[in-house]
Amino acid sequence: MTTEQEREKLLADLGRRARVVAGREIYFDWEGFFWDPNDWTEEVARILALESGLEDLTEAHWNVLRFFREYYFYHGRAPMNRHLKEGTRLSLGAIESLFPGGIRLGARRLAGLPNPKSCF
Amino acid sequence: MSDRLIYLDNAATSFPKPREVLDRMLRDYIEMGVSPGRGSYDLALEAEDIVGRARKKLALFFGAPDADRIIFAANATDALNIAFNGLLQPGDHVISTRLEHNSVLRPLYHFRERGWISYDLVHFDGKGFVDPDEIGRNIKQNTRMVIVSHASNVLGTVQPVEEIGRVCAQRGIPLIIDASQSAGKIPIDMTAWKVSAVAFTGHKALLGPMGIGGLAVGPDLDIKPSRFGGTGVDSRSPVHTETFPHRLEAGTINLIGIMGLSAGIDYIMQKGMESIHGEEMALLKRLRDGLWGLEHVETYCAGDLSGHVAVLTANVDDVNPEDAGAILDGDFNIAVRVGLHCAPLVHEDIGTINCGAIRFSPGIFNTPEDIDHAIRAMASMS
Numbered sequence: 001m002t003t004e005q006e007r008e009k010l011l012a013d014l015g016r017r018a019r020v021v022a023g024r025e026i027y028f029d030w031e032g033f034f035w036d037p038n039d040w041t042e043e044v045a046r047i048l049a050l051e052s053g054l055e056d057l058t059e060a061h062w063n064v065l066r067f068f069r070e071y072y073f074y075h076g077r078a079p080m081n082r083h084l085k086e087g088t089r090l091s092l093g094a095i096e097s098l099f100p101g102g103i104r105l106g107a108r109r110l111a112g113l114p115n116p117k118s119c120f
Numbered sequence: 121m122s123d124r125l126i127y128l129d130n131a132a133t134s135f136p137k138p139r140e141v142l143d144r145m146l147r148d149y150i151e152m153g154v155s156p157g158r159g160s161y162d163l164a165l166e167a168e169d170i171v172g173r174a175r176k177k178l179a180l181f182f183g184a185p186d187a188d189r190i191i192f193a194a195n196a197t198d199a200l201n202i203a204f205n206g207l208l209q210p211g212d213h214v215i216s217t218r219l220e221h222n223s224v225l226r227p228l229y230h231f232r233e234r235g236w237i238s239y240d241l242v243h244f245d246g247k248g249f250v251d252p253d254e255i256g257r258n259i260k261q262n263t264r265m266v267i268v269s270h271a272s273n274v275l276g277t278v279q280p281v282e283e284i285g286r287v288c289a290q291r292g293i294p295l296i297i298d299a300s301q302s303a304g305k306i307p308i309d310m311t312a313w314k315v316s317a318v319a320f321t322g323h324k325a326l327l328g329p330m331g332i333g334g335l336a337v338g339p340d341l342d343i344k345p346s347r348f349g350g351t352g353v354d355s356r357s358p359v360h361t362e363t364f365p366h367r368l369e370a371g372t373i374n375l376i377g378i379m380g381l382s383a384g385i386d387y388i389m390q391k392g393m394e395s396i397h398g399e400e401m402a403l404l405k406r407l408r409d410g411l412w413g414l415e416h417v418e419t420y421c422a423g424d425l426s427g428h429v430a431v432l433t434a435n436v437d438d439v440n441p442e443d444a445g446a447i448l449d450g451d452f453n454i455a456v457r458v459g460l461h462c463a464p465l466v467h468e469d470i471g472t473i474n475c476g477a478i479r480f481s482p483g484i485f486n487t488p489e490d491i492d493h494a495i496r497a498m499a500s501m502s
Binding site: 068081082084085091092093096101102103104116 | 262439440442446447449450451500501
């Protein structure tokens with residue numbers, strides 16, 4: 001097995017899967033989080049939102065998604081809970097209700113941020 | 121939203137620490153922070169004396185017959201690794217439970233994957249307790265040890281260690297308990313309970329800092345050293361000393377941690393362990409009763425809280441526990457621990473392996489108002 005093949009096997013073992021979304025091949029992890037946040041586009045987000053049951057992404061949704069992405073690319077990490085609340089001017093309970101799947105599997109995933117991989 | 125953080129994650133680490141514990145730890149370290157027992161000057165002897173007194177204090181605390189067999193380690197995981205590495209031989213069999221933390225499960229898995237040992241994990245019942253007779257039924261000819269979590273870090277259930285000790289003693293099998301969630305909350309008497317070793321951590325209910333824990337070793341347990349090095353004694357010999365406690369302690373010990381742990385125990389003794397436990401359990405009952413009043417909240421193994429420490433695990437229907445934790449933190453200033461709590465088999469058995477759960481663990485500085493706030497916060501999601 002070549003080094004590249006070994007790497008690909010390792011990534012597959014980690015749950016990396018490719019899918020074509022909006023005409024682009026994008027890698028996702030086992031929970032549907034983007035492998036590379038740079039693969040995100042608004043069009044991709046719309047399609048993923050539709051798949052999750054959101055017919056339309058309203059301005060309230062975009063407000064959350066844009067804040068997640070701006071914060072992530074500026075700070076190099078996802079916002080803490082208080083920063084998410086301050087930055088979106090929404091309670092976390094409101095964000096939870098806004099997205100099917102809630103904050104983590106809904107909003108964060110649709111925003112294209114990597115999997116937080118917390119205590120699981 | 122509360123103005124101050126309501127910290128309900130004391131099963132992870134107690135926070136805040138009592139101010140007097142931190143003050144004394146720092147004062148002692150400022151005055152005596154030299155290498156204990158390594159020099160002949162008075163201050164080194166005084167530092168060694170502090171360590172010796174801490175060992176005696178811990179021996180009394182755990183009902184251990186010999187203070188020299190109180191071994192300091194970095195934490196309970198470290199202490200358990202000292203025990204596993206120093207006791208297990210190829211071909212050995214171990215009995216443990218499905219309540220265990222990864223501090224037990226992962227070392228056992230590691231040894232089994234290398235083909236060195238086999239093990240059986242005993243199930244707990246619907247209330248979160250292990251049957252001592254079930255442990256007895258799993259004992260084989262090559263069983264080398266039984267290792268049991270004294271109190272579950274997910275369910276809070278306190279295991280019948282005295283009965284398990286009796287079963288083990290009848291068959292001549294050493295019993296080791298992981299007291300991470302019980303030490304400092306409820307009495308432990310390793311002599312009366314026929315427990316061969318107690319692994320403990322200093323930073324939870326013992327109210328010390330992180331980085332200090334240990335292993336109280338009974339006289340029947342011949343743990344071989346698995347780490348070797350300087351001990352401050354018998355330096356000419358190339359062989360690591362066989363004498364306790366240095367036999368299982370290599371290198372300079374965590375003096376400031378020991379000072380903090382010692383101050384933490386004094387604090388507990390002064391306030392009264394029973395009194396602290398009673399107050400925490402009153403808060404837990406208040407929480408449990410409040411959560412039971414919410415339609416979409418489920419609690420686990422919390423029907424009868426006698427035989428529990430102050431740990432309660434719950435979930436809200438249709439809310440991912442991780443999101444629930446974020447909402448509790450961001451919207452209500454409440455800190456809890458969500459996920460699998462490093463105890464995946466417990467979550468497998470209570471049906472929460474896919475998403476985990478929300479764990480509440482009140483501590484000595486929580487109030488009934490904190491609990492009411494947490495109940496209201498949970499109500500907002502249910």
